[in-house]
Amino acid sequence: MSYNCDRNSGKLIAFEGVEGCGKTTQIRRVYQWLQSGEIPLEYPVVFTRQPGGTNLGLELRQILLNTDRGINKHAELFLYAADRAEHVATFIKPQLAAGAIVLCDRYTDSTVAYQGYAHGLSLEVISYINQIATDGLESHLTLWLDVDVEVGLARTRRRGSSDRMELANLDFHRRVQQGYVELALAHPQRIVRIDASLNEDQVFQQIQRILIQKFEEWGMNLTWGMGKNNYNVRSF
Secondary structure (H helix, E strand, C coil), X not given: CCCCCCCCCCEEEEEECCCCCCHHHHHHHHHHHHHCCCCCCCCCXXXXXXXXXXXXXXXXXXXXXXXXXXXXXXXXXXXXXXXXXXXXXHHHHXXXXXXXXXXXXXCHHHHHHHHHHHCCCCHHHHHHHHHHHHCCCCCCEEEEEECCHHHHHHHHHHHCCXXXXXXXXXXXXXXXXXXXXXXXXXXXXXXXXXXXXXXXXXXXXXXXXXXXXXXHXXXXXXXXXXXXXXXXXXXX
16 A cells, blocks of 8 residues: 655654554644644644544444444444545545645554454455555554553543443454554554553653654754754654
């Protein structure tokens, strides 16, 4: 799966991980940070999610995460693909074409980890469906927030509400985690592991350093004053 963007095009950054890894909290913090002007980044920034990043996606999200509804695992796969196809075509690709940095809460790796490794569906079939749903659009960077599944599930319980995925048994979540491990090993240039067992600020600092490094690698023309050393970019 590939999608070629020149340096004037936007970048798709996906946030991934098991339930309770903290990705939704971190994606909001990253969005606020990039919008704040604290770093000299002259690109529009948007954040979104899968499922639920479009009007159709919101309806599909209600179906997919409803705790009162059981869903056949093959039907589930195609519902996620439908959400992704609509989202990529009507939101993500137009934003990238406009030069935006798109922060996405879950993307194709979630389907591989959950429907592939956890539910046992064919990884080859999932790859093919993802290819169609995204029209070949791969994330430019995936931040994998890695935390022990029991720690993550304890966090979700403290929130006081659980969706259908969060209520799955522990073995299911362990298979999801193994999926992310295998994905990171297979795609080391795209997937960066973040230690999400640390506190929220420490996790955010890891992400900041990685993003600054990536922005420079992508030639995004950051013009630094005296503040760059505060991020200690090269020491990560």
